[in-house]
Amino acid sequence: MGKRFISMMIGLLVLSVILSGCGQSASSDKQIVIGVTQIVEHPSLDAAFDGFKQALEDNGYKEGENVKYDVQIAQGDMNNSQTVANNFVGDKVDLIFANSTPSAQSALNATKDIPIIFTSVTDPIGAELVKSFEEPGGNVTGYTDTHPEAIAQTFDFIIEEMGAKKVGVIYNAGEQNSEVQVEKIKEIASSAGIEIVEASVSTSADVKQATDSLVGRVDVIYVPKDNTVVSALESVISVANxxxxxxxxxxxDSMKKGAIAASGFSYFDLGYSTGLMAIKVLEGAKPSELPVGVPEELNIVINTLAAKEQGVEIKDSWKDLAEFYDGE
Structure with missing residues (x-):
């Protein structure tokens, strides 16, 4: 063979190696496997996963064709969550979608190599998932479900429009995301001169009893974004009604199930944005280079049916403060 031919073959070989090292794409023949870990089933987390899948489908990642989702629900148990993450690592999935703070923490405990994209995480820095929003570092990034003004907006309404002096808060102290929210609530309460009455739970089975303990002691009840309590929200709604x-x-999403109001955004949209981020990673981007995303829109929404059930009269002035949900 001539030297020119040999040089050409070496060049082609190097090019093939480079191309094989690039990220997957929607047109790849290889079926991508995404491990989906979710701490518990409830409407917000489920909606986030729906949005995540829709984003991938809209961009050519078709379930059952070129992408497979291995969905595992931990049923609110951290030991189960860690087992799920470890199994994903053993199965060598291409990417882990961690839907909730505990799920993301378990995934990061299990691997520093497989890319992890999280959503529905309240405090990514406090949960020790990322170093900063701008430069996450490591193999993990995603979207937080915390809008900086959400809790303050809700409590402004509770204090100014409802005239509440004592607010009962039901949460699982074992969830890091809930601890962060409760601390924020206490800061707001201290400044406003209102009392926070805490009712802590360990499992969803404790929620009914915790809610009963607040009867006669509080003016309103507030349930933060707590996976344990939200998974058993029907118990709280029953007592409230x-x-x-x-x-x-x-x-x-919890407001629609039977609470009077919430300040929030669409978890489907949040999941969709997270899915777009996952696509970047599947196609070669490094999680460490993708800043953590935050929800953009924030609105107070009032459930008119729940207000009637809980003996609250809708004021005309609220039409300028909130949107209304009538069950449709």
Whole structure:
């Protein structure tokens, strides 16, 4: 062979190696496997996953064709969550979609190599998932579900429009995301001169009893974005309706189930944005180079049916402060 031919062959070989090292694309023959870990089933997390899948489908990643989702729900158990993450690592999935703070923490405990994209995480820095929003570092990034003004906006309404002096807060102290929210609530309460009455739970089975403990002691009840409590929100709604205690929640999907109001955004849209980020990673971007995203829109929404159930009269002035949800 001539030297020119040999040089050409070497060049082609180098080019093929370079191309094989590039990220996957929607047109790749290889079926991409995404491990989906979710701490528990509830409307917001489910909506986020729906949005995530829709983003991938809209960009050529068709479930059952070139992408497979291995979906594992931990049923609110951190040990289960860690087992799920470890199994994904053993199966060598291409990417882990971690839907909730505990799920993301378990995934990061299991691997520093497989890319992890999270969503529905309240405090990514406090949960020790990323170094900063701008420069996450490592193999993990995603979208937080915390709008900096969400809790303050809700409590402004609770204090100014409802005239509440005592607010019951039900949460799982074992969830890092809930601890962050409760600390924020306490800061707001201290400045406003209102009292926070805490009712802590460990499992979803504790939620009914915790709610009952607040009856006669509070003016309203607030449930933050807590996976344990939201998974058993029907128990809280039942007590609120029976005892005419106005119930406020931390996100819109729970509001639609039977709470009076929430300040929030669409978890489907949040999941969709997270899916677009995952595509960048699947196609070669490094998680460490993708800043953590935040929800953009924020609105107070009032559930008119829940207000009636809980003995709250809708004021005309609220039409200028909020949007209304009538069950449709």
């Amino acid at each position: 029976d005892k005419d205690i106005p119930l406020f929640v931390g996100e819109l």
